[in-house]
Amino acid sequence: MKGLFKSKPRTPxxxxxxxxxxxxxxxxxxxxxxxxxxxxxxxLCKNIRELKSILYGNSESxxxxxxxxxxxxxxxxxxxxxxxxxxxxxxxLEARKDATQVVANLQRQQVQSKLIACDYLVTNIDLMDILIxxxxxxxxxLHYGAMxxxxxxxxxxxxxxLESQHMKKFFDYIQLPNFDIAADAAATFKELLTRHKSTxxxxxxxxxxxxxxxxxxxxxxxxxxxxxxxxxKLLGDILLDRSNSAVxxxxxxxxxxLRILMNLLRESSKSIQIEAFHxxxxxxxxxxxxxxxxxxxxxxxxxxxxxxxxxxxxxEDEQFEADKAQVVREIAAMEPKDS
Amino acid sequence: xxxxxxxxDNPQKVQFPLxxxxxxxxxxxxxxxxxxxxxxxxVPMNSAIIAIKSVDLNQATADFEVKLRDTKTLSLSHxxxxxxxxSFTTADRRLWVVMPFMAFGSxxxxxxxxxxxxxxxLALVLEETLNAMSxxxxxxxxxxxxxxxxxxxxxxxxxxxxxxxxxxxxYGADHSTGANDTSATPYWVAPNGGGCKADIWAFGITAxxxxxxxxxxxxxxxxxxxxxxxxxxxxxxxxxxxxxxxxKNKKYSADFKDLVGSCLDRDPEKxxxxxxxxxxxxxxxxxxxxxxxxxxxxxxxxxxxxxxKRNSGLGELLGKEKCGELRAENMGFSGWNFNEDDFVFNPxxxxxxxxxxxxxxxxxxxxxxxxxxxxxxxxxxxxEVSTQDQxxxxxxxxxxxxxxxxxxxxxxxLERFVLDLAIPAASSSTSSFPAESxxxxxxxxxxxxxxxxxxxxxxxxVKSIIGxxxxxxEVQILKTELESEYDICVNFQVELEVIMQRLYTDESD
Numbered sequence: 001m002k003g004l005f006k007s008k009p010r011t012p013x014x015x016x017x018x019x020x021x022x023x024x025x026x027x028x029x030x031x032x033x034x035x036x037x038x039x040x041x042x043x044l045c046k047n048i049r050e051l052k053s054i055l056y057g058n059s060e061s062x063x064x065x066x067x068x069x070x071x072x073x074x075x076x077x078x079x080x081x082x083x084x085x086x087x088x089x090x091x092x093l094e095a096r097k098d099a100t101q102v103v104a105n106l107q108r109q110q111v112q113s114k115l116i117a118c119d120y121l122v123t124n125i126d127l128m129d130i131l132i133x134x135x136x137x138x139x140x141x142l143h144y145g146a147m148x149x150x151x152x153x154x155x156x157x158x159x160x161x162l163e164s165q166h167m168k169k170f171f172d173y174i175q176l177p178n179f180d181i182a183a184d185a186a187a188t189f190k191e192l193l194t195r196h197k198s199t200x201x202x203x204x205x206x207x208x209x210x211x212x213x214x215x216x217x218x219x220x221x222x223x224x225x226x227x228x229x230x231x232x233k234l235l236g237d238i239l240l241d242r243s244n245s246a247v248x249x250x251x252x253x254x255x256x257x258l259r260i261l262m263n264l265l266r267e268s269s270k271s272i273q274i275e276a277f278h279x280x281x282x283x284x285x286x287x288x289x290x291x292x293x294x295x296x297x298x299x300x301x302x303x304x305x306x307x308x309x310x311x312x313x314x315x316e317d318e319q320f321e322a323d324k325a326q327v328v329r330e331i332a333a334m335e336p337k338d339s
Numbered sequence: 340x341x342x343x344x345x346x347x348d349n350p351q352k353v354q355f356p357l358x359x360x361x362x363x364x365x366x367x368x369x370x371x372x373x374x375x376x377x378x379x380x381x382v383p384m385n386s387a388i389i390a391i392k393s394v395d396l397n398q399a400t401a402d403f404e405v406k407l408r409d410t411k412t413l414s415l416s417h418x419x420x421x422x423x424x425x426s427f428t429t430a431d432r433r434l435w436v437v438m439p440f441m442a443f444g445s446x447x448x449x450x451x452x453x454x455x456x457x458x459x460x461l462a463l464v465l466e467e468t469l470n471a472m473s474x475x476x477x478x479x480x481x482x483x484x485x486x487x488x489x490x491x492x493x494x495x496x497x498x499x500x501x502x503x504x505x506x507x508x509x510y511g512a513d514h515s516t517g518a519n520d521t522s523a524t525p526y527w528v529a530p531n532g533g534g535c536k537a538d539i540w541a542f543g544i545t546a547x548x549x550x551x552x553x554x555x556x557x558x559x560x561x562x563x564x565x566x567x568x569x570x571x572x573x574x575x576x577x578x579x580x581x582x583x584x585x586x587k588n589k590k591y592s593a594d595f596k597d598l599v600g601s602c603l604d605r606d607p608e609k610x611x612x613x614x615x616x617x618x619x620x621x622x623x624x625x626x627x628x629x630x631x632x633x634x635x636x637x638x639x640x641x642x643x644x645x646x647x648k649r650n651s652g653l654g655e656l657l658g659k660e661k662c663g664e665l666r667a668e669n670m671g672f673s674g675w676n677f678n679e680d681d682f683v684f685n686p687x688x689x690x691x692x693x694x695x696x697x698x699x700x701x702x703x704x705x706x707x708x709x710x711x712x713x714x715x716x717x718x719x720x721x722x723e724v725s726t727q728d729q730x731x732x733x734x735x736x737x738x739x740x741x742x743x744x745x746x747x748x749x750x751x752x753l754e755r756f757v758l759d760l761a762i763p764a765a766s767s768s769t770s771s772f773p774a775e776s777x778x779x780x781x782x783x784x785x786x787x788x789x790x791x792x793x794x795x796x797x798x799x800x801v802k803s804i805i806g807x808x809x810x811x812x813e814v815q816i817l818k819t820e821l822e823s824e825y826d827i828c829v830n831f832q833v834e835l836e837v838i839m840q841r842l843y844t845d846e847s848d
Contacts, residue, residue: 093416097478177358177427178425178426178427179357179425179426179427180423180425180426225396225428269397269432271397
């Protein structure tokens with residue numbers, strides 16, 4: 001049979017359709033006829049690889065935009081993405097990697113200058129639930145994690161994830177004992193909280209209370225060094241972003257927050273100290289310091305000044321020195337406020 | 340090993356425990372900046388022997404985690420690629436990366452073969468490396484650091500390519516001296532851009548290095564190699580170490596030369612892909628694994644032995660970083676032309692930019708002086724253990740102090756010399772030496788030569804003092820160090836001679 005059609009090469013859309021059929025097959029319970037199943041699975045893997053080479057090109061040729069568009073269109077016409085995501089655990093490692101790359105690439109493919117992947121995800125937003133829960137599965141975490149990070153490039157998808165119940169789980173995922181998975185979750189967490197400025201600002205102001213309560217207790221005060229270091233760095237990135245200025249003002253008016261940051265300033269790790277300084281300076285620079293913040297700073301004035309006197313970073317950094325000088329001035333000039 | 344993650348039909352990776360308590364009998368087998376490598380057993384895994392790379396996170400940059408994650412996402416798996424079993428952070432702020440133990444470590448400076456690996460063995464090692472590269476390139480992934488130090492060999496002759504980005508310097512091999520650090524060996528850096536073709540270039544260099552038994556040049560600045568080769572017969576330096584190999588040596592097959600030559604084409608487009616190289620005729624006639632296991636491995640030292648040996652020396656006494664820093668050198672050239680027939684590199688110098696040759700030499704000399712001062716300081720410290728005789732101690736100390744002052748005087752001279760150089764002379768960069776204009780340059784060279792000669796005299800003197808210090812371990816270490824510095828100094832003088840020779844020849848043209 002095959003021979004009859006050999007002369008006609010398969011179009012990208014053909015490959016997508018065939019992949020889809022094979023995925024439907026793979027999704028069903030294991031067939032009794034093992035050999036046939038094996039054959040089909042290997043065909044499936046081959047197809048996924050072909051999709052990948054159409055999208056990324058290979059050593060002989062660059063990707064062709066027309067072929068990519070055809071592929072993308074066919075891919076999202078039906079439920080291929082859902083099938084691929086749910087069947088991923090059934091594939092072998094190489095095919096999982098190929099599939100991950102395919103899914104990642106498709107998020108950026110435009111068809112008639114539209115990101116149709118985004119439209120698909122919005123109507124199939126529950127797929128995000130599968131991807132996020134992947135962090136709980138050692139074998140799937142890195143694949144699903146990589147797909148997830150590409151999907152949240154779409155603002156509407158990121159908003160869904162931010163506002164979902166999953167957001168709370170990230171505080172645990174980024175402290176998983178498996179370093180690779182923890183680091184992957186941390187990267188996704190960071191992406192969620194920094195990529196889409198307006199969405200992030202909106203999320204943070206609506207969810208301020210629980211979010212920073214968790215952030216402080218689970219991350220900044222974590223017993224895991226890496227967690228603390230990453231968290232204080234990310235906190236600085238968030239608060240120093242102009243779009244988050246309202247959140248920042250609120251954050252630096254809290255005495256509890258100040259206490260935590262001052263503890264981080266005292267850490268033995270230089271990099272934590274420096275990142276903590278970038279947050280601490282916001283407390284000091286705040287021109288409307290609440291009385292309790294002032295009194296803490298005044299009470300610790302000499303200790304802080306002594307700390308900053310010896311506070312150096314390895315590289316020369318004018319901005320850092322200028323910030324430090326300003327913080328020192330602020331603190332030195334501070335008078336106790338009558339409350 | 341039962342835990343190979345490369346088996347395609349078994350996506351369920353064997354899970355190694357994510358708890359440092361599960362690993363026992365840690366034995367240090369390597370170290371580098373912020374990294375210690377151990378051999379250990381994993382108790383819950385039937386006491387399997389594994390290697391642990393322990394990274395000090397306090398020292399690691401924030402960038403580090405990003406790089407590491409990028410690498411991980413790829414979850415590369417191939418029989419010729421070293422992949423992690425697992426990784427986790429420990430309570431003492433270290434990242435533990437658990438990986439297969441490769442009994443013979445990396446192929447860097449396999450001292451058992453100062454003349455290089457025999458061809459059948461080269462063929463095996465290079466073919467396995469190419470397998471890994473071909474897989475990586477197929478995944479659109481550039482390795483970025485192909486070198487002997489990243490090619491690991493196990494006792495069964497299996498070969499794995501290690502280290503992507505961060506994992507750099509895994510089996511840490513010889514990083515303590517900095518001598519083999521990539522920063523000091525710029526011939527790794529491919530001319531004309533990166534990408535897969537830069538890996539091919541690095542592969543070519545690696546092939547060359549393995550064949551020669553060392554980098555194309557070891558202690559010498561690489562750009563002088565070809566010149567030295569041309570004049571070496573005129574220099575009957577009796578104790579001149581056999582660093583300079585005869586690249587025209589007929590022992591290399593035409594196939595091998597062709598393989599290396601094609602990788603070292605300055606035009607990246609002309610370098611073949613890894614996949615193509617695998618079909619090269621050089622690989623056709625060898626089935627090298629037996630040869631490797633039977634003939635070569637018995638001569639190699641295990642990683643543990645190597646580590647013990649390496650773990651003494653100036654680096655140990657000074658702290659590794661400091662020493663590496665001292666020895667790293669700046670090179671002022673832009674790349675290489677590989678001459679396949681002669682089997683040599685011909686340097687291509689940067690026009691403009693780059694440091695002038697003379698100031699580079701002056702810098703190297705300064706470095707040597709610094710090392711010498713350190714050696715003298717360390718010697719002063721060990722004088723007291725060498726003898727009970729207080730008078731003798733005072734006398735030796737006095738002598739050392741004198742020597743030190745002499746050397747500091749040199750340093751002053753040299754500094755002035757360097758300052759002079761900083762005032763730009765009217766120079767043209769058309770000749771292959773981006774050198775100072777000849778007359779002035781010659782006078783400077785004579786001066787430099789004089790300094791170098793005196794330095795070598797001073798070293799002789801210090802050596803004779805060492806002779807009076809007895810035989811304690813530390814003294815022996817310092818003595819070895821001094822001897823190697825002495826060799827470097829002698830080589831250095833040879834180079835200067837070569838330059839002068841060259842300059843005179845140019846003038847007579």
